[in-house]
Amino acid sequence: MIYLTDVWYRVAKNQILSGVNFHVGSGEFACIVGPSGAGKSTVLKLIHMQIFPTRGKLVVADYDVKEIRLSEIPYFRRKVGVVFQDFKLLEDRDVFENVAFALWATGVRRKLIKRRVFQVLAEVGLSHKRYAMIPELSGGEQQRVAIARALANEPFVLLADEPTGNLDAEASEDILKLLQRINRKGMAILMATHKEDIFGQMPVKVIRIREGKIVP
């Protein structure tokens, strides 16, 4: 599903990634673990095609980074759900509109949008807050909205960049359990975090990264 083969990334004179190799299979829950500045977010940005590798091969499902056209990227992103540490929600809209937005963008019909939004909000346990404005929600709830939005288009993989970074221990545990539940339904998840111990006994494939290199 996600293949990185000898991926390098450089900005000006700074070598951010050096020969990164790993793959994440369908339905797998993988986690990139490493300290701040190790290159975790860069890897996710590369996979989400926000940036492009300096060299190396990166394939996500059928999309090869070297072959994809810029006009195809929005369509690719609809199939790769993404959540961020700072949630990146539209704060002037309510929960429903935030999730519906990802569907509007794909031209889904209004009735189907409503049905799908209710479905994903139920999945993340936020049905009762569907008309709440974003600033009215706790951090954990905001992250659930972000996850619901990422799931709206039924992606084949969910990328999560430090999804628990801004949350307290209890909310973090809830989010991890939610991600695990989503993964059990068959969706691949690739999560970046600097805390390896947060997974406990969860069956997660760990990919360790230090100074832009994959380490054992």
Next chain:
Amino acid sequence: MSINLIYSFREGMLGLKRARLATTIAISTVAITLTLLGIFIVLTVNVQRVIGLLNERLNVEIFIDNSLDPLSIKLLQNNVSSIEGVEDVTYISKEEALERFRGEFGEDPLAILGENPLPASLLVKIKNEYRNPEKIVTVVESIKVLKGVDEVIYHGRLFRLIHQYSKVILAIDIGLFFIVLLSVILLVSNTLRLTILSQQKNIQIMQLVGATINFVRRPYVVQGVFQGFIGGVISMGIVWVIVQLIRFRFPHLLVVPLHVLIMPLLIGVLISYLGSLMALKRFLNA
């Protein structure tokens, strides 16, 4: 209409509602700048109209030799008509000239002198393209050599002055128009840019969840065009009121055709459309 177009329109309108203050500022800025542009256009059109009227009133007058019989006068009139640059020739008899003199000066030369001293004349209307100091001389020279012409009066100096000043005024007008237009473009596009800048985070999120560039762009373009349109309509109203006030005091001073009144509105909508696209291009590329 596709669902995305409905969405774009709805989102554009909702965006204006959400950012009421920014929308009010943007519309006010557009309205004020377009009002200035509108007033400038009205003034320009009317200055050019007055110059045109002055120019049109300058004709060539031919005094006819007193000894010419009616047939020769008719022949002379035909000969003048056939000269290149002449649009129309009107014969004014000695009697008509006397009537005009009485009308204009309120005195009767016949009573004073015992005879009519005024000669018969031909009033020559010159074609527009010949109404310049160089070309009119060629027409006058062609008239002077004709048999039966006593004297030709053509206000050459006045022609030169009007021609010279109309050129200067036109050049100043064009220069000022571009300065005003440039100010309008900068002010309007910058205002729209600031409105869009405040939405930068939303634009980024839209792109991250897979919105196409067109999808992101459309609501903001709808907003920009709407602001330009409303600002334009307000400016049109203000200009119209100003024109009516001036007309109330000086009824024949200004002539404002509808297209002159609408021009700032069209310019406003066009600038808003292009300004929104340009501002978005920068953010979407980033």
